[in-house]
Amino acid sequence: WPVSVESSVDSTNAEIFRRLDAGGRAPFVLLAERQTAGRGRRGRVWASPFAENLYCSVVLRVDGGMSQVEALSLTVGLAVAKALHACGVKGAQLKWPNDVLVDGRKISGILLELAGDPADVCHVVIGIGINVNMAVDAPAVIDQPWTSVRQCLGLVLDRNVLAAELLQQLQSCLSIHWQRGFAGMREEWEALHAWRGRSVALTAGNNATLGVVLGVDERGAIRLSVDGVERSFSGGELSLR
Numbered sequence: 001w002p003v004s005v006e007s008s009v010d011s012t013n014a015e016i017f018r019r020l021d022a023g024g025r026a027p028f029v030l031l032a033e034r035q036t037a038g039r040g041r042r043g044r045v046w047a048s049p050f051a052e053n054l055y056c057s058v059v060l061r062v063d064g065g066m067s068q069v070e071a072l073s074l075t076v077g078l079a080v081a082k083a084l085h086a087c088g089v090k091g092a093q094l095k096w097p098n099d100v101l102v103d104g105r106k107i108s109g110i111l112l113e114l115a116g117d118p119a120d121v122c123h124v125v126i127g128i129g130i131n132v133n134m135a136v137d138a139p140a141v142i143d144q145p146w147t148s149v150r151q152c153l154g155l156v157l158d159r160n161v162l163a164a165e166l167l168q169q170l171q172s173c174l175s176i177h178w179q180r181g182f183a184g185m186r187e188e189w190e191a192l193h194a195w196r197g198r199s200v201a202l203t204a205g206n207n208a209t210l211g212v213v214l215g216v217d218e219r220g221a222i223r224l225s226v227d228g229v230e231r232s233f234s235g236g237e238l239s240l241r
Ligand code: BTN
Pocket: 010, 011, 012, 013, 014, 035, 037, 038, 039, 040, 041, 042, 044, 046, 054, 055, 056, 057, 099, 108, 109, 110, 111, 126, 127, 128, 129, 130
């Protein structure tokens, strides 16, 4: 994958959409030193101070449309966790669908966005933010418990080392995903599952479903025990209760 690095963009995902509109050819990777309008899931802001963290987007062409993309975010989360492990962060775990946590605190977030016709040929933009060396007292916008590689390791990590590891893990996890679907990654994902056995609320729109996490299925849906009955959900936001 060709890689370019910018010193400042609004959002690496937004910049990739502009480059596609201008005729850019996938696949390619964009890294930025900072983002002035880093996007999180559900309209949240992603804290993106200069030169402290990793802000990375990868764009791929997906010929099979949406069916190929559904469980992709779980595979990407696994690749991030594996890259962190390889850099010495031993306790990285996965919160469905794609947050990476250490001791229950968020170290990385992933935002997948689609461009084009979801039923046909489209592009998927995979945006990955990893808290690497962010100062403990830095961003006021973060509204949830977070940690960083530096807090976990007690040292400043060269972001290039993590970026190289991340792209390598992404390539190897995605190649399995394209061959076998998420089924090919499920066991490894489950081994890092942060909330198996925990009581949770799954919020989707105005509905909240209470249950106990059983695991994830081969399509990447979360399996909950709800009043003793197993149910699977492909979307929504989990919180502990
Ligand atoms: C989340 O809310 O957990 C997702 C956060 C995703 C942040 C990354 S940083 C690189 C890419 N560009 C963005 O604007 N967002 C993603």
